Amino acid sequence: MTARGKPLLRALQGEAVRPIPYWLMRQAGRYLPEYRALRQRAGSFLDLCYTPALAAEATLQPIERFGMDGAILFSDILLVPQALGQKLWFEPNGGPKLSALRNDSDVEALNFAKLDETLAPVYAAIRTIVPRLPKKTTLLGFAGAPWTVATYMIEGGSSRDFSEILAWVARRDGRFDEIIAKLVEATARHLAAEIAAGVEAVQLFDTWAGIVPEGEFERLVIKPTRQIVERLKRDHPDVPVIGFPRGIGPRYRRYFAETGIDALSIDAETSLDEARALQSLGAVQGNLDPKTLVAGGKVLDVAVHRILDCLGSGPFVFNLGHGVVPETPPDHVARLGELIRAHG
Numbered sequence: 028m029t030a031r032g033k034p035l036l037r038a039l040q041g042e043a044v045r046p047i048p049y050w051l052m053r054q055a056g057r058y059l060p061e062y063r064a065l066r067q068r069a070g071s072f073l074d075l076c077y078t079p080a081l082a083a084e085a086t087l088q089p090i091e092r093f094g095m096d097g098a099i100l101f102s103d104i105l106l107v108p109q110a111l112g113q114k115l116w117f118e119p120n121g122g123p124k125l126s127a128l129r130n131d132s133d134v135e136a137l138n139f140a141k142l143d144e145t146l147a148p149v150y151a152a153i154r155t156i157v158p159r160l161p162k163k164t165t166l167l168g169f170a171g172a173p174w175t176v177a178t179y180m181i182e183g184g185s186s187r188d189f190s191e192i193l194a195w196v197a198r199r200d201g202r203f204d205e206i207i208a209k210l211v212e213a214t215a216r217h218l219a220a221e222i223a224a225g226v227e228a229v230q231l232f233d234t235w236a237g238i239v240p241e242g243e244f245e246r247l248v249i250k251p252t253r254q255i256v257e258r259l260k261r262d263h264p265d266v267p268v269i270g271f272p273r274g275i276g277p278r279y280r281r282y283f284a285e286t287g288i289d290a291l292s293i294d295a296e297t298s299l300d301e302a303r304a305l306q307s308l309g310a311v312q313g314n315l316d317p318k319t320l321v322a323g324g325k326v327l328d329v330a331v332h333r334i335l336d337c338l339g340s341g342p343f344v345f346n347l348g349h350g351v352v353p354e355t356p357p358d359h360v361a362r363l364g365e366l367i368r369a370h371g
């Protein structure tokens with residue numbers, strides 16, 4: 028099959044493809060026993076990310092078990108701040124931690140000297156995956172969008188209330204624009220290098236776009252995303268870019284129209300009528316609630332059919348509204364795949 032013939036790529040480029048292609052955010056992860064074994068073998072999550080043979084293995088595990096149309100590179104959005112010089116670690120059984128940025132010199136210290144060298148194992152993982160990929164499977168790369176990555180850099184990890192970053196935003200602090208500018212540059216370079224290594228489409232994860240105050244949405248979400256997309260399109264016009272600005276409600280249309288992305292990944296809170304209307308702008312991806320995948324049974328069947336019936340006649344990629352959660356039974360993921368493949 029030529030690259031052009033891959034179902035997921037065709038859908039991302041705006042074609043209504045049958046059967047509907049699918050992949051799942053966090054399809055490689057702790058819900059899979061083979062992932063838990065691999066992570067144990069690696070020693071830590073970061074060792075798994077930075078060891079190309081193991082990251083390749085993690086990427087391919089869900090494909091081997093379920094046969095999704097897309098394989099997403101196994102990595103993390105927080106490797107970019109680490110490559111810019113910020114300290115990153117994962118507490119055992121906890122979330123990510125970073126040495127929080129606090130002052131001008133912390134921001135100035137972020138630099139590009141070791142960017143390529145630090146991220147080289149990620150590109151090596153991609154080159155390991157490419158020859159092992161089934162012919163019809165699309166390899167997806169990704170990065171975090173600047174706003175979302177900045178929340179972790181300033182909060183020093185996951186946050187409940189984002190008080191620190193929202194205070195920086197409210198002060199309209201010039202340092203904040205400098206962080207975003209550095210992240211635009213690093214992210215564009217990182218995604219271009221992923222593409223050079225062999226990924227065929229990329230997704231920008233803006234998990235926390237929904238908390239951006241309305242008056243700052245252009246400056247913090249739209250503009251940095253558009254700058255990254257423009258950079259990628261200049262050198263790689265045919266590589267689709269998927270945007271995932273989670274939780275932005277009525278701002279989806281504007282984000283889709285103004286950032287230059289090819290496909291929009293929507294959360295589970297978005298109504299299917301709204302999702303269908305968004306298909307006039309390009310491919311839509313989503314939006315099964317991850318909790319419904321945990322529930323399984325009749326609830327899962329009904330929800331999946333509703334989505335397929337409503338969005339399946341336009342350019343569509345089936346996915347979740349957010350990532351697979353660790354308590355998801357793998358059998359439910361297998362059932363989901365059967366439902367999608369059987370859809371008329």
Ligand code: CP3
Binds near residue numbers: 053057066099100169
């Ligand atoms: O399968 C895939 O989707 C590819 C790999 C992938 C991971 N993280 C692996 C991972 C992707 C695309 C990400 C993106 C990511 N990382 C996001 C954006 C998407 C989202 O989930 O909102 C964010 C915010 C991060 C930062 C991050 N990494 C957090 C907050 C955590 C802790 C939460 C958790 O689930 O443990 C991680 C760790 C992480 N990244 C894990 C995985 C499989 C779990 C690590 C483990 O314990 O093995």
